[in-house]
Amino acid sequence: MGNEAIAAGALAAGVQVVAGYPGTPSSEVLETIAKRNPGGVHVEWSVNEKAGAEVAAGAAYSGARSMVTMKQMGLNVASDPIMCVNYIGVKGGMVIYVADDPGPISSQTEQDTRHFGKYARIPVFDCDSPEQAFQAVQDAFAFSEAHGTPVILRSTTRVCHACANVDVPEIKPPAPAEGFVKDSKWVIFPGLSYRNKQKLVSREKEFAAEFSSYQGNTLEGSGPIGIACGGISYAYVKEALSILEAQDAGISRRFTVLKIATPYPFPNQLADAFLDGVEQAVVFEELDPYIEDALIYEQGRRGKSGQVTIEGKRTQTVPAAGELTVATVTDILRQLVFVAQDAPTAAADAPAGSDGASAGSGDAPVEPGHAPTDKAAAGPDLPVRPPVLCAGCxxxxxxxxxxxxxxxxxxxxxxxxxxxxxxxxxxxxxxxxxxxxxxxxxxxxxxxxxxxxxxxxxxxxxxxxxxxxxxxxxxxxxxxxxxxxxxxxxxxxxxxxxxxxxxxxxxxxxxxxxxxxxxxxxxxxxxxxxxxxxxxxxxxxxxxxxxxxxxxxxxxxxxxxxxxxxxxxxFKPSRVCSVDPDSCIGCRRCIREIGCPALSPDSSGKAVIDPALCTGCGLCGQLCPVSCIGTDRPGAGKEVSR
Amino acid sequence: MRNQTTTLQLGDPMVKSCLLCGVGGQGTVLASRIIAAAAMDNGLSAKTAETIGMAQRGGSVVSHVRIGKSVASPMIPMGGADVLLGFEPGEAAASLPYLKAGGTLIVCRQEVTPVTAALGISGYRGGDCLDYLLEQVPKCYIIDGEEICKACGSPKVLNVAFVGALCASGQMDLTLEDAQRALRARMKPQLLDMNFKALELGAAAITRAGK
Structure with missing residues (x-):
């Protein structure tokens, strides 16, 4: 799993203190570090992300490599210390791992941590696959320590929870930290912050140059149609190009692909090389148009004639919200090729792929399979299955x-x-x-x-x-x-x-x-x-x-x-409840009142309990007007032992 | 020093894809891990993507498994699945757009009634979905999950039965021996007998139907 790869990478980098607060899709990083602890690594679930970030900062001040893990919503909680430690800097490498959740799938909002990095002037490393994430976290630690700055490592759900083959070296316990050396530079004060702000701004150019030759940022191919992407979108682009190539051999030679693995500071020299080589560009990225804006900015900064058109979320070419899909990317690329060839197509007028997370009507099948529309027209009622409280919760x-x-x-x-x-x-x-x-x-x-x-x-x-x-x-x-x-x-x-x-x-x-x-x-x-x-x-x-x-x-x-x-x-339930079908009057009070997933009506309207789901909590039995459920009396549910 | 422009590498066009769909709690995640692990043990590259988190609480879940020499995306495109494993008839019908034309569908006969249907907020009958799937998909195999679980003595082995059925279908280039090896390396020894039985019963359901 991507999160496990990040954990392995952090251990390989010699992380010594790891703190965090659970949040999908970030949690498995800290759990894996705890599980694979070679000894000598302090791992804690802090009470919240702010506490975790401060624990990590304190450890990094002492010269230890430290990490704090959280989901994107947690970054808001942790922003108080992070918006200060950026100014102060660190001695040991400090990686702030933030998992973003395009969709969103299990979060309140879509929030793009790349913006936060730019806002806080903290370098951001992005993850596009479990294999690359394993390397990226080690690079992030090295960069952090070399430049004395905290670094954000950003990932997204489909990288965090994707599994792939990653070779992990044997993990050794970390070397002990040098320890804290007292100095006024560790005490945040207005005068110090004024001086440090100037350094934060001036280092941006230096970092951008360094990132332009960072091996994670890549430029592939030499075709006239530019594709810029980052994160999991890079995998979708590769897949889409494979699909197009299979349909039309040689078509992939029409593209140049720029992958951004360090969104902040933006590797502008590499972006220049990309813009120099293409006639037009489209940007595929989830959440916000971050790379798109950076390219538009870069083009404006260059101020040259013969600018390339840059399409993306701003031009409504790419869906503004929700996850990207291979189908959406494939459709957009196919249309770009058609337009580039001046082949008139009605489809080119329509905004492509207006869907997001759902596999809905905008998510056209890549090859003629079982089109969703077939199903909608003639199919049976599909189950409506939102997540619910578990049976027995x-x-x-x-x-x-x-x-x-x-x-x-x-x-x-x-x-x-x-x-x-x-x-x-x-x-x-x-x-x-x-x-x-x-x-x-x-x-x-x-x-x-x-x-x-x-x-x-x-x-x-x-x-x-x-x-x-x-x-x-x-x-x-x-x-x-x-x-x-x-x-x-x-x-x-x-x-x-x-x-x-x-x-x-x-x-x-x-x-x-x-x-x-x-x-x-x-x-x-x-x-x-x-x-x-x-x-x-x-x-x-x-x-x-x-x-x-x-x-x-x-x-x-x-x-x-x-x-x-x-x-x-x-705990394992030691018993289950059951309905006595002879006594059940089919009033459905148990089903109607509490909505337990273990309860459903049979064909005659009487309640039945699924023994595979029931935990014997007995709540339904306490509602039954004719006492036909189980033999347990109210409150007996608490007797179930762990 | 700028990065050199490199040639554009594309993924393996022969990637095999299997989509698992069901209801949170049915064990689709573990099944996808076993399939991927079995392929990795054979020296192939595997990627999976799973539903973890809120939707696990009795919601609809899907797991993507992709196997090949090199796999770009962990997500299967629409119409890109060689095999669809439907742990529940309605979920299989909902995920049918993922199945390739000519692809193989293996679906469990038993439905899981959603709370919305128990309450009468939504209409859903698993039998209708099964009929629809049989009509839509020429290569459709139904396995009786309830019977297999009863025979194995645990309601938790449905996922492993599906792995067995997948191996027997021959669609992902995995054998029953591959799956057994993957289970042996990743499961508590005292659970192996029960799960090997589930593998075999799942496989038998396919071979009986004359794959």
Whole structure:
């Protein structure tokens, strides 16, 4: 996997301190480093990306090679230290690994880290395949240390999660760091920043020249049609050219391909050579038109006559959002060849490939296969399958308990449910419909306060997971207590960071080094902050949960309920529930109310439970009006041991 | 010193592609890893791309596997899959545009009812999708995943049964022995017997149908 290749590359480069916060598609880098730790590498899941970046910076000040890993949304959290360490610089190599998520597939937004690098004036290395990423991370460390600057290593989902053959050398423990040497250059002050800003600007030209001869940046072919690309788009371009070549031998000789592996500082001399050699150019890249803008800038800077036309996202030649596909690239290239040959084609008038992530109607088949349109015209109903909370997920019980208590205690619509980032965002799906707002990590807690200050008639619930609570929920809770908010905080404590793959966090009593430590107790944290009303309840005990929520609704001020039950992926279920078909009256209450994926109606309308999915949580049985599910009494679900 | 312009290298045109589609939790990711590993053990280059993250929670998932001398993109183009492994009939129908004309489809008979269909928000019947697939794809093989899992004693071996079926189809130049070797190197020894049985039963489903 690309992330594993990056981990192997970091270990080969002698990384000594690695910190990060989990986030798809970045998480496997840190996990792999922990798994392959040759000894002597400190690996930690920090409470959030800001903490991780600061840990890495401190280590790099001491002369150690350090790395911090995060997804693109996490870069926003880490931007405070990163926007300062850029000015200060480092002694040991420091690589900031950021995984971008074109689509987006599992993120709130599409965000392009190449811009951040330019904004922060931090050199950016980009990854286009697992094989190249293995080399790129080693190059990034070497560059960082040689120039005393932090470096960003950027990757995207299809590189992070693509697997390929990579030969990895034997990993040796890192050499000990020289240690911190006291000097005023490590203390950020206005005067120092003024001087360092000048260096940041002046080094840009020097780095651009160095990158122009960097082996990762390549110029291939010598045809009149230029293709500029970077990241996974390079693989799509290669594939598209293979397809065109197979259809029309010799056609690939019409192209010149520029691959940008260091988006910032832009390798302008190499870009010049590219622009000199082509008559027109098209840019394929995901997220923002970064390379496209850099080429347009470069062309303007050159100020020469005989400029080449540069097409891309700005000209709406390439889709503005979503992932690129080989089909889209192939179609655009085919059209460019036709236009270049002055062959009139109706298709050339239409904006090419308006689709993004979906394999939809704009994603024309490369060869006549089973065209999507065939299916749409005559095919059967396809399953509509958005991601859902797993069967047996304790969050389902938490959401349902709040919903049930509110429906009895409050007029419809008065309660507002603020979600957050994690598995429990999936509480938005029918039939729960329990997420009214969702923004970013920890935002639910503070948005609940703002809404209450603006509209006293609302009762605001904030749902936050245990890992998210530690990452960015604590300050929001302090804010609520201090500023006299009226809200109900629901901590959905499943004792893990579930969505990103079950990473440990401060509440779990284990570190990424495998060490047992005292867990940070959420109840004690809340007590310490001064939350006056705190209850802990098992969300799979429906009656107790509903009673607790009802009690909370009757209070005022900041109230906290900790719904505590472990993620079902952490243990093997010791039993399953089943429906007694003779007693089932086919009312479908179990299916309608909680939407568990293990429950579905059979042909006669009676409920059936899929034993392969059921974890025996027993929530459905607590809803059944005729008690026909299983033999377990309410609350028995918690007896399942890990 | 500027980089020298090099000649444009293209990928291997003989790349074989297999798309696996199903529902999060069915084990498509592991199956794609085993297929890729088996090919790598044979000295070939392999690339895979998988759905990881939010969609894994009971959503639709696809894994791309590409094998050849040199593979450029991990993603299979539309109409570029030599084989489509459909772990669920509706998901197979949804991914059908990936299958080459004349390509091979292997699909599991049993449907997984999505919550939206259980709630009546969407209509979906696996049987309709199977009929449609049989009508659309000349080389369509149905395997009875439920029966195989029952015979092996675990609901978790569907993915390995599919690997067996793929080997038996002969479409990816992999043999059952290749798959066994890949499993042996990557699986706990106590799970091997059960998974070897799943491989064989998956393969038998194809050979019985007269590949």
């Amino acid at each position: 304790p969050h389902r019980g938490s959401f349902y308990a709040v919903k049930a208590a509110v429906s009895k205690a409050l007029p419809s619509g008065q309660a507002v449910y603020h979600g957050d980032i994690g598995c429990y965002t999936l509480g938005n799906a029918a039939p729960l419909n329990m997420v009214d707002t969702c923004l970013c990590m920890g935002a639910g807690i503070t948005m609940a306060q703002g809404m209450n200050h603006a509209d006293k008639n609302t009762l605001n619930f904030a749902f936050v997971g245990d890992s998210t609570f530690f990452a960015s929920g604590i300050t929001g809770t302090v804010n609520a207590v201090y500023n006299q908010a009226d809200m109900i905080l629901c901590v959905l404590d499943n004792s893990t960071t579930a969505m990103t793959g079950h990473q440990p966090h401060p509440g779990m009593g284990i570190t990424m080094m495998g060490k047992k430590v005292d867990p940070v107790d959420i109840v004690k944290v809340l007590e310490g902050i001064g939350v006056p009303w705190i209850r802990v309840v098992d969300p799979l005990d429906l009656e107790a949960s509903v009673n607790t929520v009802t009690e909370a609704i009757g209070q005022s001020g900041v109230r906290a309920i900790i719904f505590k039950s472990p993620c079902i992926a952490l």
